[in-house]
Amino acid sequence: ILNVEQSPQSLHVQEGDSTNFTCSFPSSNFYALHWYRWETAKSPEALFVMTLNGDEKKKGRISATLNTKEGYSYLYIKGSQPEDSATYLCASKDYGQNFVFGPGTRLSVLP
Amino acid sequence: NAGVTQTPKFQVLKTGQSMTLQCAQDMNHEYMSWYRQDPGMGLRLIHYSVGAGITDQGEVPNGYNVSRSTTEDFPLRLLSAAPSQTSVYFCASRPQTNTEAFFGQGTRLTVV
Numbered sequence: 605i606l607n608v609e610q611s612p613q614s615l616h617v618q619e620g621d622s623t624n625f626t627c628s629f630p631s632s633n634f635y636a637l638h639w640y641r642w643e644t645a646k647s648p649e650a651l652f653v654m655t656l657n658g659d660e661k662k663k664g665r666i667s668a669t670l671n672t673k674e675g676y677s678y679l680y681i682k683g684s685q686p687e688d689s690a691t692y693l694c695a696s697k698d699y700g701q702n703f704v705f706g707p708g709t710r711l712s713v714l715p
Numbered sequence: 716n717a718g719v720t721q722t723p724k725f726q727v728l729k730t731g732q733s734m735t736l737q738c739a740q741d742m743n744h745e746y747m748s749w750y751r752q753d754p755g756m757g758l759r760l761i762h763y764s765v766g767a768g769i770t771d772q773g774e775v776p777n778g779y780n781v782s783r784s785t786t787e788d789f790p791l792r793l794l795s796a797a798p799s800q801t802s803v804y805f806c807a808s809r810p811q812t813n814t815e816a817f818f819g820q821g822t823r824l825t826v827v
Contacts (some may be wrong), residue, residue: 705757
């Protein structure tokens with residue numbers, strides 16, 4: 605089973621700050637990486653699907669990069685807003701069947 | 716636009732009781748899966764199915780059974796509930812194994 609790690613476990617930022625967090629995964633046999641946003645009392649929702657080394661994806665103020673050779677992905681949030689408060693999950697897949705989820709980074713944006 | 720529908724949202728069971736968590740999707744997705752989410756841990760895969768009639772074990776299958784008689788439905792059965800099965804359960808579906816997952820609303824289960 606893949607070991608997928610995320611850091612930090614949690615962080616608090618002020619409204620307007622930019623922030624980033626990390627997802628680490630095994631680089632061998634890499635197939636795909638997904639980022640999800642999970643708001644309290646809701647279901648996780650997909651943010652990005654990334655497959656190629658060097659991939660950069662952007663959705664509004666949120667962007668992600670992927671380095672498959674060294675086994676990490678960064679998620680960036682520019683100008684954090686209170687509505688960005690959520691847990692951000694990454695999930696990595698090798699050439700097997702299933703994605704393995706990291707434990708998540710819980711972001712709190714203080715007004 | 717129902718997506719993935721899970722029932723119930725909340726459930727309290729006594730140790731030893733059995734129950735079935737229901738999951739249905741209307742997107743004609745082949746791949747369905749069940750996860751449990753515990754504090755400090757990521758979503759852990761319990762069982763999954765790559766199509767009707769096909770199921771397989773995930774990372775933490777003990778104490779759970781599944782079946783996939785139709786493309787739409789993927790129920791999860793707890794055979795004899797234990798306090799260690801207190802968790803939040805999510806059902807998810809995907810069009811294919813490498814595509815993004817669509818999650819149900821979750822079921823918060825407490826076993827006393």
